[in-house]
Amino acid sequence: MTTPEDALDRARAAAHARRDRYGEVSPTRLGPPYDRIRARLSEWAVPDPTGYEIRSVRRVGAPITWLKRGLVRLLYQFHAQLIADQSRFNLLALNYVRTLEERIDALERALADATPATPVVVATPVVVAAPVDAAAGPPSSAPADPAAGPPSSAPADPAAHPDGAPETSVGGLR
Amino acid sequence: MTVVHQLLSGAGPHDAITTEAGVFRAHFTAWGWGGEDHAYRIHPRLDAPIQPAAALTPAPDDVVLLHHSAGWPRLDDVLTLPGRKLLLYHNVTPAAWFWVDVPGLAAHCQLGRDQLTALVAAADATAADSAFNAGELAAYGAANTVVVHLLLDRARLGAGDPVVTGTARRTAGIRVLFVGRLSPHKRQDEVIRAFGLYRRVHDPAAVLTLVGDPIGERYVEELRALADRYAPGAVTIESGLSEAELAARYRGADVFLCLSEHEGFCIPLLEAFSFGVPVIARPAGAIPEVAGDAALLVPDADPVVVAELIALLAEDAPLAQELIRRGSERLRAFAPEAIAPRLAAAVRAAERVAA
Incomplete structure (x- = not known):
């Protein structure tokens, strides 16, 4: 006799053994x-x-x-x-x-x-720019360089977007 | 004298909450307690002493037991009722299950969930009919919720001793049964699919009966189409059965198969135990809590595993008998004498907190 505790394992094993008799069966959504x-x-x-x-x-x-x-x-x-x-x-x-x-x-x-060593910083809306020298002025709207590491959490610069509504950037992936 | 009024958002002849309110009232009366039962929507065919909600006028010391299972049409009226409020949460099915087939019902369920925060805040005490439901209520801020399991009225269906009345086991041409509203979250579609697989590989004479009232014609049509595809001629869908007819379906069943994905309690499991029908179920919602060790719980998303479990139950008579024995034992945990004191404790909690 199969115990109720063993029944599921037995059914799984039987399902595996008889799989070809069932044909192709899609999993339950x-x-x-x-x-x-x-x-x-x-x-x-x-x-x-x-x-x-x-x-x-x-x-x-x-x-x-x-x-x-x-x-x-x-x-x-x-x-x-x-x-x-x-x-x-x-x-x-x-x-x-x-x-x-x-x-x-x-x-x-x-x-x-993200790896533990390089945590992702989710910034407030900001245009992702190539690494910028802080002394060189506001960031450009050039695409991010994925190799440049996580973006800073600096506040958005509204002037960086032509209509004043800056794009939202997510970890340099967008 | 303790006075407990019950308020339901809707009351109908085949509604589990309405039935439970009636069982509660019988207990209140037996305890010498007073009160009346009211509902916002009352089905014209309801043969029960339930009055319109507008007629409810509780005194400040009365307890108003709010049965919450769907959205309230006028929540402010409920929240500002005089008296001490005991919120009994029966669960509200997540609206996402209904947006496609029955948008009106989905909106009603969404409303029911949205109202929970305000209801919990206004309640003097909270109760739930399963620990699963109590857990959901805690997410809305409820603390010290008393679990009052649903009171099963075994006499209603005329169930006897399950071990004695269990049908002689068939090993071929078995009858698989599921009882529950014909609704997407009950997953009758997956019951049909798993049954179809079992029938094709193990038992071409097997039959499946699905019993329940439909939430909408579209879903029933989808189920009929699935049945024609996976098990043509072997699936019967029945609605509006009398209690005697429902009892007959249980008596004739060899396996109860429940693949529902959301259950706040699941009374049909206890009904299957009462009639000595071994149960296979998906461990969703309150099902593990209600079934205990008396059912074969299958979390797998592989319908072939479910089909093989049906085959195992059909072929292994001692396994089926053991499940029937455990089901009979399990019923003791849900006997009225075990649950009624919790109901009284929940009412006393509302009185005590407000005093």
Whole structure:
């Protein structure tokens, strides 16, 4: 008899031994379906109501449904403006979130790459520049030299960006 | 006299929280305590003495037991209720499980989680129906949470002695069962996939029954498509069963397979133990706490391992009998006489803190 404590090991061994009988089996995706959510976010950002969803379930529902759909058609121009405004906000917010996500990814990669001897310093927004001699003036916007080591945590210089909104730099990897 | 009112965000005929509120009320009445039960949304088919939330007018010394399992429609009304508040956290499923299939429910769950900080701050005492839920509540600032496990009403389904009523073991054509809401986080999709693999390699006559109310038609359609692909003709999906019908499904089952990834408690595990059905489960949420050593817990992301566990249970009768015996033992930890004193202690904690 197999004990309950031994059952999982036996099942794993049997799965290994009979693998070819099962053919190709993809592993279980564990956790919430974030991939499906991400894939559909843009679609959800643009409201797309359909007039066919407008109905009435009352006893004299048919004329009420007809009236409601007529009102929606009459108000189409107004609703189109509302939807355009809302879609603009949704898409820009979504784009902003994606930008943030990319920055977090970059941060995580930088942290993973950092060795204990060379800690990554996450600076406030700053344009990454080639190593600069402190006496030589403000940094240029030249790309970072990865071999130059971690960036300093010096405060941002707004003048370093043409429109005054400095890029954010993450450990010289961005 | 102690007076305990219960407030639910919603109450329905097949709702576990509503059922538990009824069991709580029976205990309160037996202890000579007063109070009434209220809910914001009451299902028209509910046959229970639950009144609208607007009719709740507690006295300052009364205890209001807030059953929290989803977002409250008017949180300020709840927070400003007179009386001493006992927050009982039943868990709120993370919204991420629902955004794709049921966005309205996802928003409701997100609201339920967002409201937890304010609810914890306003509560005089907190309780949770598992240590897992108590741990989640601690993250929102709750301290000294009393764990009051869900009270299983075994008489409701008419379960007898599991060792005696366990079905004669089948080694072929076995019946696999899962009971739980048809919802993405319950992972019926993976149950179908693992069952399909088992059926293909070990037992072409095996059948799977999934019992539960759907959260949305789209998800059920996805499950039906999966069933047609992995185990055509062998999967039955049933909803709206009576208690007698549900009991019959348990009695006819050889294996209970639960691959759910989020459970604040999981009553069907105890129901399976009650009917002498050996359990395979994923150790997610409160499942290890509820199952103890009475289930085969499988954390693997490999459905072939799950299929092999089903085969092991089907072929190894002593193993199945040992799990049935342990399941019967496990039920003692969830007997009303073990849990009712904790319920009383939670109410007393709310009275004591506020006094």
